[in-house]
Amino acid sequence: MPSGLCATLQLPxxxxxxxxxxxxxxGLQGWMLSNLDLDLPFLAFFLFFSFLFFLSFYTSSFRSYFLYxxxxxxxxYLLS
Structure with a gap:
């Protein structure tokens, strides 16, 4: 049984x-409508970490993995 935020709030x-x-x-709507010149690696980076962010709410092991x-x-990546 997952022990993250979804399990605490008893969410499916x-x-x-x-x-x-x-x-x-x-994220895609803001990316398409923005005037910023965002390239494809940045979009893939955003989608990957948004997935890890929501996954971290569901499993505590992934939460620690995401944080560290x-x-x-x-x-x-942002500083380079």
Missing amino acids: PSFLLLGFLISIHF WGCGSSIR
Whole structure:
């Protein structure tokens, strides 16, 4: 049984998928409508870490994985 935020609030696993699809929708909509010149690797990076972010709410092991590895690599990517 997952022990993340969804399990604490007694939310079904479909809530995780719904949140991920909503983040993809608004992320792609903002990317297409923005005047910024965002390239494809940045979009793939955003989608990957938004998936890890919502997955971290559902499983505690992925939450620690996201915090220790995901945040560190995202900071390294943004600073490079």
